[in-house]
Amino acid sequence: MIRTLDDLDASGTAVGVRVDINSPLTDDGQLADDARLRAHVDTLSELTERNARVAVLAHQGRPAGDEFMPLSAHARRLDELLDAPVEYIDATFCKAARDRIEALENGSVLVLENTRFYSEENMSFDPASAAETHLVDRLSMVLDVFVNDAFAAAHRSQPSIVGFAERLPSFGGRVMERELEALGEIRERPSPRVYVLGGAKVDDSIEIAETVLQSGIADTVLTTGVVGNAFLHASGVSLGAETASVVTSRARDRLDLAADLLERYPERIQTPVDVAVERDGERVEHSIESLPVEQPALDVGQETIDAYTEVFEAAGTVVLNGPAGVFEDERFAVGTTELYSGATDAGFSIVGGGDTAAALRQLGLSGFDHVSTGGGAALALLTGEQLPAVTALDSKT
Numbered sequence: 001m002i003r004t005l006d007d008l009d010a011s012g013t014a015v016g017v018r019v020d021i022n023s024p025l026t027d028d029g030q031l032a033d034d035a036r037l038r039a040h041v042d043t044l045s046e047l048t049e050r051n052a053r054v055a056v057l058a059h060q061g062r063p064a065g066d067e068f069m070p071l072s073a074h075a076r077r078l079d080e081l082l083d084a085p086v087e088y089i090d091a092t093f094c095k096a097a098r099d100r101i102e103a104l105e106n107g108s109v110l111v112l113e114n115t116r117f118y119s120e121e122n123m124s125f126d127p128a129s130a131a132e133t134h135l136v137d138r139l140s141m142v143l144d145v146f147v148n149d150a151f152a153a154a155h156r157s158q159p160s161i162v163g164f165a166e167r168l169p170s171f172g173g174r175v176m177e178r179e180l181e182a183l184g185e186i187r188e189r190p191s192p193r194v195y196v197l198g199g200a201k202v203d204d205s206i207e208i209a210e211t212v213l214q215s216g217i218a219d220t221v222l223t224t225g226v227v228g229n230a231f232l233h234a235s236g237v238s239l240g241a242e243t244a245s246v247v248t249s250r251a252r253d254r255l256d257l258a259a260d261l262l263e264r265y266p267e268r269i270q271t272p273v274d275v276a277v278e279r280d281g282e283r284v285e286h287s288i289e290s291l292p293v294e295q296p297a298l299d300v301g302q303e304t305i306d307a308y309t310e311v312f313e314a315a316g317t318v319v320l321n322g323p324a325g326v327f328e329d330e331r332f333a334v335g336t337t338e339l340y341s342g343a344t345d346a347g348f349s350i351v352g353g354g355d356t357a358a359a360l361r362q363l364g365l366s367g368f369d370h371v372s373t374g375g376g377a378a379l380a381l382l383t384g385e386q387l388p389a390v391t392a393l394d395s396k397t
């Protein structure tokens, strides 16, 4: 068990809070979505209301990526979202940043610059080595305690995620606490547990399918999206050249494992029984028996939706990751809309994933028991892994 804000006497202390506000951006560098910022309001408000001096640590994008940007827009948005004053400095751990942290008034917030502007933050370290990095070493001089609220980055072993717990009294924030509570005890969630794996990260999903089936975390795996097409392809169904090419471009070396899983768990993995393609501008559905077709399969068909929805009705827990089709085009958003709405009928429903969250917002879908702020982190936890951020917090409790 990690320590939480309930265990922290925050008043007057300088608290470093690692958040994950890595967000989609518009072409001119503005925030396209502020869901991850809103998620951290509880933790940040609680600390300012308790008179802490708060230094916010966060990343945005990856080096050389389109979304590798400063955190100035994020700081402006946090200033709107929080009652406390929020300042921003385009420095992370140099003397100027440390001086600003020391000059902070109780109950105010300073957003430090993107941690990934510094090379060490883009590498993996064990906690003891992470504690020796420049970022952790120098910030530890001016911080009294550390709060990790960055659940969505908790599967990374980067200095700002795992290093501070070695140097400072460390606590999990409210997002971290809620996510671990909802996702950490997956084996204790009611059975049958059904994992619906869709989207386009085919190799990752095949590996997740293996882990959750083998460990018994999932009773059944339902496949949709490119993942569903990949399982069909692996089972020997001739989908047509276009769909096969999407599958093979997304699945580098895991299709053999998919074929193996279908043989090992024939009763526990389901693949689509029909797909939807575009013909003359219209959505047209084809049963698997009537394949191959020339056009790419862009969604699951109605019979698949019905069959999977029936599985949800008897499910204790449903975990969904990845859209069931190309939801960006409304003709092919049917599978995603119907399956995600259907999943809310299960005893307990959990959804996660960056594109999945965007799909839910775009399609106006809600009513889940837990919507995770994390994609990779949520799935790692849902396969029973312990996350590096949690290991670091745990070891110092």
Ligand SMILES: Nc1ncnc2c1ncn2[C@@H]1O[C@H](COP(=O)(O)OP(=O)(O)O)[C@@H](O)[C@H]1O
Pocket (backbone or CB within 6 Å): 198, 199, 200, 201, 224, 225, 226, 229, 246, 297, 298, 299, 321, 322, 323, 324, 325, 326, 327, 328, 352, 353, 354, 355, 356, 357, 375
């Ligand atoms: N049948 C399909 N063919 C092509 N792309 C698809 C298909 N089904 C889903 N996708 C695409 O998968 C993408 C999202 O997948 P992914 O990144 O794995 O999701 P997440 O970020 O939620 O884990 C979307 O852009 C969607 O258009």
Ligand SMILES: O=C(OP(=O)(O)O)[C@H](O)COP(=O)(O)O
Pocket (backbone or CB within 6 Å): 020, 022, 061, 062, 152, 153, 156, 353, 354, 373, 374, 375, 376, 377
């Ligand atoms: O957006 C994130 O992960 P996600 O896309 O798996 O939800 C986190 O900010 C982690 O980012 P990273 O995958 O660049 O380490």
